[in-house]
Amino acid sequence: MSLLFTPFTFEAPSGPLTLPNRIVVAPMCQYSAVDGQATDWHLTHWTNMLNSGAGLFTIEATAVSAVGRISPGCLGLWDDATQAAFADKLDRARRQAPQVPVCIQISHAGRKASSAAPWHGGMLIAPEDGGWPTVAPSALPHLPQEAAPTELSLADIAQIKADFVNTARRSQALGIEALELHAAHGYLLHQFLSPLSNQRTDAYGGSFENRIRFPLEVFKAVREAFGSTLGMRISGTDWVDGGWTIDETCELSILLKAAGAQFVHISSGGVSPLQKITLGPEYQVHLAKAVKERSGLTTFAVGLITEPAQAEAVLQRGDADLVALARSFLYKPRWGWEAAVALGGTVDAQHQYWRSLPREAKNIFNNAKIGMR
Secondary structure (H helix, E strand, O other): OOOOOOOEEEEEOOEEEEEOOOEEEOOOOOOOOEOOEOOHHHHHHHHHHHOOOOOEEEEEEEEOOHHHOOOOOOOEOOOHHHHHHHHHHHHHHHOOOOOOOEEEEEEOOHHHOOEOOHHHOOOEOOHHHOOOOOEEOOOOOOOOOOOOOEEOOHHHHHHHHHHHHHHHHHHHHOOOOEEEEEEOOOOHHHHHHOOOOOOOOOOOOOOHHHHOHHHHHHHHHHHHHOOOEEEEEEEOOOOOOOOOOHHHHHHHHHHHHHOOOOEEEEEOOOOOOOOOOOOOOOOOHHHHHHHHHHHOOOEEEEOOOOOHHHHHHHHHOOOOOEEEEOHHHHHOOOHHHHHHHHHOOOEOOOHHHHHHOOHHHOOOEOOOOOOOO
16 A cells, blocks of 8 residues: 555644645745735636645645735735635635645745745845835845845734734634644745844844744744644755754754644745755655654655655655645646556546546546446
């Protein structure tokens, strides 16, 4: 039996969440919202991903406030208008797919906010061009040539924590089964974690205990507001000398487990242009392995895992508990089906697709029945 196609259960305060397999669609920004509101692009994209054969679909980084968006086109969930648009698109997408659990990643971009979409260059947008002032733990720009962000006051920090709680409550009201706090890729919570971006001299900066204080406060506040499955995405290393390390990631994961986390999703990098990453297949899996071994917390591995045999090997080695893929699902929206063929697994599929399978894949759909005359 393929481990990738065995169920996995999270035990959350509000009750267990069982996934039909261990394939996770990782969050992927679409830069296609209008004023934070989900659009027909999201309806199409979410419907596609919910029909992918994955056991869990994670919605892209969703901003907890307008100024917390990465770009003007980024998705948000901070008020009644964004919630209504989100509910409309998600409800309609879910009606066109098997019953797949949905996770939402919630985020504040910090000093990496007010950025252009990748196809417009991805750089900081000036206020006169439609951008907005950015904030961060310290008044340090992401790139040396950029305008410095405003250092957050204690009142600002408290407000952002309240924003995360507000978005978590709205997520629960939407019936979303799991939530992931974004503390990776150089966004605000990661900016607090890393000494490269956090040079505060108060209780939120300096020592490891101080740098993790705000991300932990956010996690604990969200934990009180969101009873379902909850975890955090963390950059396992900054890939820069003097930056955030894998040892610190492991220690933070231990504390998250004690605070009621069901999982951590281990990525890397994003906080500094000085990062030196040697890209290659499974280049981040060793980070997930270290976290799993030292914390005992359920761990997602991600990063250039593209083939079913790779994903299976990660689980067989015990390097992680679940495997997350992002761009592979953009390129092959039925990646889960292909994995089922390769590994002898099965997936749920909408009945409209039951006639689609070639002979070599004819047994991968659960409960499929076809009759014609």
